[in-house]
Amino acid sequence: MKHLNKDHSDIKNSTVYTPKEITNFLTKEVYSKMKIKKVFDPAIGTGNLVNDLKNNGAYIVGNDIEVTLNCADEFYNEDFEHFTAKIDGVDLVVMNPPFNGHPKRKLYPEVFIDKVFDLFGSTIPLVAIVPSGWRINQSIKSKRWRKVRDKQKISSIISLPLDVFENVKFCTEIVIFNVDGLEPHYFLDI
DSSP states (O other), X not given: OEEEOOSSSSOOEEEOOOOHHHHXXXXXXXGGGSOOSEEEETTOTTOTTTXXXXXXXXXXXXXXXXXXXXXXXXXXXXXXXXXXXXXOOOOXXXXXXXXXXXXXXXXXXXXXXXXXXXXXXXTSOEEEEEETHHHHXXXXXXXXXXXXXXXXXXXXXXXXXXXXXTTOOOOEEEEEESOTTOOSEEEOOO
16 A cells, blocks of 8 residues: 655655555465466555465566566556556456556546556456445435446455554455455454
């Protein structure tokens, strides 16, 4: 998760890595119920979110605007909002995208989720770490509210503790789209 605070004069740039507790939980509760051969992570960073999948034999396609560690079998270095590469055969998309800093005051998770569905279709399995406000902080007239309610099939939600990320307290959750056989709601208990 990359945070770039562009709305203040003191620009902050910090990277928040996906902790092992999250990847362990996803491997046990989500990925074990799927047949996964090829995974795409549009904000791969150091690869924490895909390392277990790679170690279990999945082919990893990664993308990021900063090349920190090439932990992917195939890597792209593009702004995902304008990503144009065609990637075939993806079984699963996973991501911990940046949360804030979009120039149009959007949440980057919304931009990333929309782009994933544009690239891979509305039925692609997707595991996305997002701020809780992405889903629940909406007005009845909100385009995001209607889109999530009417068009994007949420299979399960994993509530995360406020302090799951090192040195950061932020209300986050994992939203899972298009994966059958999951409980509707989990709590990550560390």
